[in-house]
Amino acid sequence: xxxxxxxxxxxTVEDGVRHITAAPSxxxxxxxxxxxxxxxxxxxxxxxxxxxxxxxAIGSLLxxxxxDFALERLSGINCNGRGTSCTDQLTRILRQVLKKTEEE
Numbered sequence: 001x002x003x004x005x006x007x008x009x010x011x012t013v014e015d016g017v018r019h020i021t022a023a024p025s026x027x028x029x030x031x032x033x034x035x036x037x038x039x040x041x042x043x044x045x046x047x048x049x050x051x052x053x054x055x056x057a058i059g060s061l062l063x064x065x066x067x068d069f070a071l072e073r074l075s076g077i078n079c080n081g082r083g084t085s086c087t088d089q090l091t092r093i094l095r096q097v098l099k100k101t102e103e104e
Contacts, residue, residue, distance in 0.1 A: 001083075002082070002084065003027050003028075003082070003083050003088065003089065003092065004025070004092065005026060005027075006022055006024045007023045008093060008096060017036050017037075017043075018037040018097075019035075020034070021034050022034075022089075025089055027084055028079065028084060028085060029049055030049050030055065031048045031049045032047070032049075033046075033048075033086075034046045034048075035090075040066055041066055041067070042062045043064065044059075045059035045063070045090070047059070050086045051086070055086060058074075058087055058090075067094050067098065070090065070091060070094060071095070074087040074091050075091040076088060
């Protein structure tokens, strides 16, 4: 599916904090997405490149939000007909991380 070419580059856990670094799809402007998961909540969300102000705002709005909230609000957002967006990429990455967690 278009936009599923993202890659999780790092997925580590230290002191109960799961840190994720991912390269989103080539279809979007951002180049890296970094965030922490603590007890099912998102912290320290940062994007490298992309619409800087908007992506800072998303990070601020999602600080301490549940993964479910992010999935509900951001899944399927389409940027300029690309079939995905920087925020949709976050949800795809989150789903992959959750799937991996379930498999462990």
